[in-house]
Amino acid sequence: MSRVRVLVGTRKGAFILTADGKREKWNVSGPHFPGWEMYHIKGSPVDPNRLYASQSSSWFGQLVQRSDDGGATWNPVGNQFAYDGVPGTHQWYDGTPHPWEFKRVWHLEPSLTDPDTVYAGIEDAAFFRTTDGGTSWHELPGLRAHGSGPHWTPGAGGMCLHTIILDPTNPERMYIAISAAGAFRTDDGGKSWKAINQGLRSNHIPDPTAEVGHCVHHVAMHKSKPNTLFMQKHWDVMRSDDAGDKWHEVSGNLPTDFGFVIDVHAHEPETIYVVPITSDAHHFVMDGKLRVYRSRTGGNEWEALSKGLPQENCYVNVLRDAMAVDSLDACGIYFGTTGGQVYCSSNAGDSWMPIVHDLPAVLSVEVQTLP
Amino acid sequence: MIRVVLPAPLRQLACVDGELALDVPAPVTQRTVLDAVEARYPMLKGTLRDHVTQRRRSLVRFFACEEDLSHEEPDAPLPEAVAAGKEPYLVVGAIAGG
Numbered sequence: 001m002s003r004v005r006v007l008v009g010t011r012k013g014a015f016i017l018t019a020d021g022k023r024e025k026w027n028v029s030g031p032h033f034p035g036w037e038m039y040h041i042k043g044s045p046v047d048p049n050r051l052y053a054s055q056s057s058s059w060f061g062q063l064v065q066r067s068d069d070g071g072a073t074w075n076p077v078g079n080q081f082a083y084d085g086v087p088g089t090h091q092w093y094d095g096t097p098h099p100w101e102f103k104r105v106w107h108l109e110p111s112l113t114d115p116d117t118v119y120a121g122i123e124d125a126a127f128f129r130t131t132d133g134g135t136s137w138h139e140l141p142g143l144r145a146h147g148s149g150p151h152w153t154p155g156a157g158g159m160c161l162h163t164i165i166l167d168p169t170n171p172e173r174m175y176i177a178i179s180a181a182g183a184f185r186t187d188d189g190g191k192s193w194k195a196i197n198q199g200l201r202s203n204h205i206p207d208p209t210a211e212v213g214h215c216v217h218h219v220a221m222h223k224s225k226p227n228t229l230f231m232q233k234h235w236d237v238m239r240s241d242d243a244g245d246k247w248h249e250v251s252g253n254l255p256t257d258f259g260f261v262i263d264v265h266a267h268e269p270e271t272i273y274v275v276p277i278t279s280d281a282h283h284f285v286m287d288g289k290l291r292v293y294r295s296r297t298g299g300n301e302w303e304a305l306s307k308g309l310p311q312e313n314c315y316v317n318v319l320r321d322a323m324a325v326d327s328l329d330a331c332g333i334y335f336g337t338t339g340g341q342v343y344c345s346s347n348a349g350d351s352w353m354p355i356v357h358d359l360p361a362v363l364s365v366e367v368q369t370l371p
Numbered sequence: 372m373i374r375v376v377l378p379a380p381l382r383q384l385a386c387v388d389g390e391l392a393l394d395v396p397a398p399v400t401q402r403t404v405l406d407a408v409e410a411r412y413p414m415l416k417g418t419l420r421d422h423v424t425q426r427r428r429s430l431v432r433f434f435a436c437e438e439d440l441s442h443e444e445p446d447a448p449l450p451e452a453v454a455a456g457k458e459p460y461l462v463v464g465a466i467a468g469g
Contacts, residue, residue, distance in 0.1 A: 035380060036380070057380065058430055058467065059378075059380070059428070059430040059431060059464040059465070059467070060380060060381060060384075060418040060419075060428065060431070060464070061417050061418055061428055062417065063384070063414075063417075063418070076384065076414040079416070079417045079422075080416070080417060080422045082422065082423060
């Protein structure tokens with residue numbers, strides 16, 4: 001029977017949750033790296049026992065950990081993220097130029113074909129790659145060389161490159177998203193990038209339809225439809241069917257279209273999930289009720305999924321990298337909250353159960369489907 | 372031998388218990404001590420000082436002989452008691468937060 005391994009990053013360590021394909025009885029391992037902020041942990045699609053983890057601390061900076069045995073043991077690998085050439089400046093909160101400064105790794109995206117190749121999204125926003133299993137990291141400078149780079153500004157959480165999507169049908173095509181610059185696409189393996197924000201409307205910037213400056217929170221894609229992208233923006237749930245060239249809103253009947261996560265069902269490319277959050281001022285779910293919303297029509301028509309989730313006195317958030325789906329026949333959906341709960345649905349969202357409910361605030365959730 | 376005390380998170384990272392004992396060639400300065408720490412325990416590179424600028428991370432402090440040496444020049448000689456191995460060189464995670 002297949003198994004699942006859920007990789008959970010929290011404010012104070014990492015946890016690994018494992019179960020068989022029924023997803024009813026769970027083993028909890030951790031905390032790994034106790035006390036450290038674990039922004040993201042992800043396994044290689046080529047070698048599922050090869051895991052990479054971003055470990056950081058305000059005191060001691062950034063580390064990257066690697067496991068070759070599915071998380072049983074870990075070893076630190078390279079942690080130097082030096083910008084290519086003279087870093088230059090971006091725009092600071094007060095409108096003045098501010099030097100690019102490395103702060104942390106937000107997201108690690110292992111290659112679809114090589115376990116030693118991993119892409120990293122960092123703060124201040126830049127795109128890095130290792131091809132030696134994490135020993136050394138090198139910037140792909142084409143992104144920051146985009147002409148708009150000096151005008152990028154940090155969002156409230158910092159100027160982070162938080163989303164990396166690899167096109168499974170075209171190794172030269174990748175997507176990234178930056179808060180608060182927007183989404184970008186490369187069609188030449190990272191040498192050059194195009195801003196893909198046409199159709200986004202953000203009322204908190206001087207020109208609401210500007211080429212850059214949008215606070216994109218997360219983007220998701222189904223591997224069978226790589227030209228279709230779904231986006232949770234600061235406000236608005238968006239969809240593109242032409243690889244990001246144009247977007248249109250699909251918020252539809254959502255009670256609020258502010259949120260952070262968005263993901264796609266493993267087998268149904270038009271079934272998508274979001275967790276609406278009250279507002280930009282109130283980063284918790286609406287009305288004290290934790291509800292996942294599912295659309296089976298690629299957006300616009302949404303249904304609330306609440307069975308098994310708290311429906312009173314709940315005021316948690318679900319952060320941008322804290323939702324994942326497994327690829328078992330009955331698709332499993334997972335998400336973690338800032339209240340330390342990790343929930344699982346083994347029936348595509350119809351009902352939910354907590355795997356754990358007292359972890360530190362959850363920053364990220366990834367899941368591996370294992371043979 | 373120069374005695375160095377690391378904070379608990381870095382002892383765990385370096386897989387060490389207790390104090391470090393390091394051979395440090397003269398002159399014994401903060402720079403030569405930290406160079407020796409990083410040479411013996413390369414996983415600590417970047418956790419105490421910036422990789423490139425070698426500047427102390429802002430929430431890391433260096434103490435010895437009941438003095439805060441964090442703002443001293445990195446090439447200034449350390450106190451004789453540290454150079455003689457009588458007193459440890461302390462790496463401390465600054466008190467921060469609430």
